[in-house]
Amino acid sequence: xxxxxxxxxxxxxxxxxxxxxxxxxxxxxxxxxxxxxxxxxxxxxxxxxxxxxxxxxxxxxxxxxxxxxxxxxxxxxxxxxxxxxxxxxxxxxxxxxxxxxxxxxxxxxxxxxxxxxxxxxxxxxxxxxxxxxxxxxxxxxxxxxxxxxxxxxxxxxxxxxxxxxxxxxxxxxxxxxxxxxxxxxxxxxxxxxxxxxxxxxxxxxxxxxxxxxxxxxxxxxxxxxxxxxxxxxxxxxxxxxxxxxxxxxxxxxxxxxxxxxxxxxxxxxxxxxxxxxxxxxxxxxxxxxxxxxxxxxxxxxxxxxxxxxxxxxxxxxxxxxxxxxxxxxxxxxxxxxxxxxxxxxxxxxxxxxxxxxxxxxxxxxxxxxxxxxxxxxxxxxxxxxxxxxxxxxxxxxxxxxxxxxxxxxxxxxxxxxxxxxx
Amino acid sequence: xxxxxxxxxxxxxxxxxxxxxxxxxxxxxxxxxxxxxxxxxxxxxxxxxxxxxxxxxxxxxxxxxxxxxxxxxxxxxxxxxxxxxxxxxxxxxxxxxxxxxxxxxxxxxxxxxxxxxxxxxxxxxxxxxxxxxxxxxxxxxxxxxxxxxxxxxxxxxxxxxxxxxxxxxxxxxxxxxxxxxxxxxxxxxxxxxxxxxxxxxxxxxxxxxxxxxxxxxxxxxxxxxxxxxxxxxxxxxxxxxxxxxxxxxxxxx
Ligand SMILES: Nc1ncnc2c1ncn2[C@@H]1O[C@H](COP(=O)(O)OP(=O)(O)O)[C@@H](O)[C@H]1O
Ligand SMILES: [Mg+2]
Numbered sequence: 093x094x095x096x097x098x099x100x101x102x103x104x105x106x107x108x109x110x111x112x113x114x115x116x117x118x119x120x121x122x123x124x125x126x127x128x129x130x131x132x133x134x135x136x137x138x139x140x141x142x143x144x145x146x147x148x149x150x151x152x153x154x155x156x157x158x159x160x161x162x163x164x165x166x167x168x169x170x171x172x173x174x175x176x177x178x179x180x181x182x183x184x185x186x187x188x189x190x191x192x193x194x195x196x197x198x199x200x201x202x203x204x205x206x207x208x209x210x211x212x213x214x215x216x217x218x219x220x221x222x223x224x225x226x227x228x229x230x231x232x233x234x235x236x237x238x239x240x241x242x243x244x245x246x247x248x249x250x251x252x253x254x255x256x257x258x259x260x261x262x263x264x265x266x267x268x269x270x271x272x273x274x275x276x277x278x279x280x281x282x283x284x285x286x287x288x289x290x291x292x293x294x295x296x297x298x299x300x301x302x303x304x305x306x307x308x309x310x311x312x313x314x315x316x317x318x319x320x321x322x323x324x325x326x327x328x329x330x331x332x333x334x335x336x337x338x339x340x341x342x343x344x345x346x347x348x349x350x351x352x353x354x355x356x357x358x359x360x361x362x363x364x365x366x367x368x369x370x371x372x373x374x375x376x377x378x379x380x381x382x383x384x385x386x387x388x389x390x391x392x393x394x395x396x397x398x399x400x401x402x403x404x405x406x407x408x409x410x411x412x413x414x415x416x417x418x419x420x421x422x423x424x425x426x427x428x429x430x431x432x433x434x435x436x437x438x439x440x441x442x443x444x445x446x447x448x449x450x451x452x453x454x455x456x457x458x459x460x461x462x463x464x465x466x467x468x469x470x471x472x473x474x475x476x477x478x479x480x481x482x483x484x485x486x487x488x489x490x491x492x493x494x495x496x497x498x499x500x501x502x503x504x505x506x507x508x509x510x511x512x513x514x
Numbered sequence: 515x516x517x518x519x520x521x522x523x524x525x526x527x528x529x530x531x532x533x534x535x536x537x538x539x540x541x542x543x544x545x546x547x548x549x550x551x552x553x554x555x556x557x558x559x560x561x562x563x564x565x566x567x568x569x570x571x572x573x574x575x576x577x578x579x580x581x582x583x584x585x586x587x588x589x590x591x592x593x594x595x596x597x598x599x600x601x602x603x604x605x606x607x608x609x610x611x612x613x614x615x616x617x618x619x620x621x622x623x624x625x626x627x628x629x630x631x632x633x634x635x636x637x638x639x640x641x642x643x644x645x646x647x648x649x650x651x652x653x654x655x656x657x658x659x660x661x662x663x664x665x666x667x668x669x670x671x672x673x674x675x676x677x678x679x680x681x682x683x684x685x686x687x688x689x690x691x692x693x694x695x696x697x698x699x700x701x702x703x704x705x706x707x708x709x710x711x712x713x714x715x716x717x718x719x720x721x722x723x724x725x726x727x728x729x730x731x732x733x734x735x736x737x738x739x740x741x742x743x744x745x746x747x748x749x750x751x752x753x754x755x756x757x758x759x760x761x762x763x764x765x766x767x
Binding site: 462470474 | 564565566567587588589591592593597598600603604606607608609613614615617618619621622625657658674678
């Protein structure tokens with residue numbers, strides 16, 4: 093089925109619902125009345141879906157994974173092994189592959205009602221108007237629910253989103269995570285594609301940080317051939333909670349990351365770090381929306397992009413400060429390097445500020461590799477290619493240095509500095 | 515033995531003629547000084563020799579160690595043993611001095627058929643050479659010239675020279691802006707490296723540095739041409755008389 097044919101087949105995909113599936117019916121309704129987004133819609137202006145439109149996807153990818161292939165992934169794919177590994181194959185939770193632990197519990201549930209903040213605030217960027225959120229809701233139908241228990245000891249969890257199929261497949265992972273009061277977790281979403289056919293992964297994930305919870309969160313999309321992903325991630329922060337979000341995208345054909353973050357109570361903090369590297373014709377889109385709804389919250393974004401060949405990067409950072417969100421601090425920086433005349437970056441800050449006692453700033457800068465620096469390195473005997481790599485590494489290093497999970501950071505670092513040795 | 519032979523070298527930038535036919539020969543072990551008023555083309559000469567692509571060579575030849583220098587990329591010139599201490603060294607935040615220099619040294623060694631140096635052995639070399647340029651340990655791990663003062667940048671150039679052990683080192687106004695103590699460090703660094711198989715081309719605006727690094731030959735560059743050559747006494751004469759008489763005497767040359 094092609095992307096734009098799903099609409100016509102909704103009745104077949106989702107027949108009759110009873111009353112406790114109201115959420116799904118709402119989404120069926122939305123999809124019936126809306127088309128797959130195109131470049132006329134502001135939020136999709138530079139993110140062309142045309143490369144996806146022609147692909148005939150199967151909606152039920154077979155799960156052919158066994159424990160053996162998981163073991164192999166764990167060996168090959170730089171997975172931090174001192175963590176709890178939760179494999180999710182083609183959007184479905186693989187059972188019993190992790191050991192029970194009193195710090196967390198996991199189960200399959202009916203899709204929960206969206207947190208109200210995602211509905212009620214910024215209407216243009218609210219997930220309620222997001223085609224792929226609704227598509228996920230209809231196609232996923234159940235969600236994986238991960239609960240981090242209150243007052244528990246720190247925990248490290250890797251969610252392995254594995255795709256494998258012998259035909260072009262559309263998969264719809266759906267994950268909800270709740271960090272209860274005073275919990276402290278490192279959680280990574282790591283994508284692995286074993287398929288040689290085309291995969292379109294449409295993730296929707298909601299994460300709630302209850303009072304005083306701490307989350308160090310990672311989204312790692314690295315080396316994913318034949319893989320296109322739309323990742324809608326909604327994070328809701330309650331009072332005194334702390335988030336660090338770290339994203340790394342490299343060598344992946346098509347990525348749309350949409351991170352929406354809601355400070356629903358006072359004294360929350362969020363630090364967002366992102367590094368994206370495009371090669372060939374990759375398209376990497378980072379959309380971020382941060383809503384400062386209550387006073388005394390602090391957000392700080394640093395996103396850096398390296399665009400090689402004819403890749404396209406998009407950075408769209410929206411910050412919305414609500415009228416009573418006084419004493420807000422919100423900072424945003426996006427820097428990019430284009431290493432080729434064919435590479436492109438579209439960067440756009442969107443600040444909407446309705447409170448008066450706030451500190452907000454944004455800065456964007458895009459350039460090429462600095463000729464003076466390049467010449468200096470070459471004049472010491474370093475080849476042009478290695479000199480460029482050194483400079484790109486240097487450009488990336490301040491983002492990577494903010495990644496606190498060493499077992500995640502180190503393989504990325506060595507990956508970036510690979511091939512430098514003579 | 516002739517190490518560098520420049521013959522009738524002419525170079526342009528943006529269609530402006532900067533070098534108007536330079537002739538200069540440097541033998542192994544010699545120290546040459548080039549002096550001249552601001553804007554006469556001293557830095558341009560250094561840039562053309564090291565291969566900065568903004569400058570176009572329109573005429574002439576340069577032989578270095580028997581090879582045609584002008585057709586090589588900058589990195590190959592360096593690996594053959596050419597080194598430039600820049601007049602204005604650029605800051606490269608995020609690239610550590612140590613990593614960058616080990617890579618540079620190993621690329622040079624590979625070019626010359628030698629095995630790479632392991633990190634531990636390299637750190638030993640660095641510590642030794644750091645003494646020559648009197649630089650602190652924390653220099654080594656900091657970003658290249660990142661946040662360095664003017665004097666620190668110049669000492670870092672000398673330090674790099676000591677590590678890379680070039681056949682010909684060009685020092686472009688390494689003395690400018692240095693106080694007397696810093697100047698002595700630079701001079702001691704150079705003198706420590708004097709060797710029958712190593713030559714220096716010292717570009718300077720003032721005679722002061724030449725009290726500490728005694729040159730075999732002194733040349734005066736003016737309007738893109740070497741207008742006078744002599745021994746160290748010429749530098750003293752220039753110090754005494756200034757550059758105005760040069761400008762008058764050679765204005766139409
Ligand atoms: N990048 C450049 N673009 C244009 N003109 C230049 C450039 N670099 C040097 N020049 C010109 O070339 C001449 C010589 O400069 P330079 O070689 O720096 O002199 P010196 O080092 O002797 O002071 C000057 O007139 C200067 O303006
Ligand atoms: Mg100069």
